[in-house]
Amino acid sequence: MKLNHLNLCVHDITEASDFFQKIFDFHLLERKGDAVAIVSDRESFTLVLSNTRAFGGESSTYPKDFHIGFYVDTAEEVDRFYDRLAAANIGPDHGPRKIRDGYSLYFNAIDGLLFEVTCLNR
Structure with missing residues (x-):
């Protein structure tokens, strides 16, 4: 079994997408406005960045050691x-x-x- 993708909830899709591209060399696969960005690394791992507020949800917070x-x-x-x-x-x-x-x-x-x-x- 191989992990294919992970969804990470963020507050600002542009900031998060730019960060993963600039700092970790991910590349943008798809962007859906301010709601979702899909980026991938060079090892075929896909990271879905989603803004839960764009879908009417609450802001996400992660536990202290996440x-x-x-x-x-x-x-x-x-x-x-x-x-x-x-x-x-x-x-x-x-x-x-x-x-x-x-x-x-x-x-x-x-x-x-x-x-x-x-x-x-x-």
């Missing part, structure tokens, strides 16, 4: 990602560091969501 994690192959890639965030004026509270079995960077972005970029020690 996060979105990405794995990269090397510690150098984590460092380069940190530099990419700095260039985009997205300032993590601290730089990458060794956490558990990996070298990780945590930061908050769109709607305060927590993101992780990690290289596992192999």
Whole structure:
């Protein structure tokens, strides 16, 4: 079984879509006004970004420890990602560091969501 897609509820479709394209190199597959944007990475994972308010729903909030994690192959890639965030004026509270079995960077972005970029020690 392979995970095909995930729906992430956000407050601003444009901001979220631009963020995933600029920061994580996703590409836009489809956009439906301010309601839905569908983006995909280079590994055939699809992320559906939806604005629940556009469908008459309430704003979404995620639990405190909810996060979105990405794995990269090397510690150098984590460092380069940190530099990419700095260039985009997205300032993590601290730089990458060794956490558990990996070298990780945590930061908050769109709607305060927590993101992780990690290289596992192999």
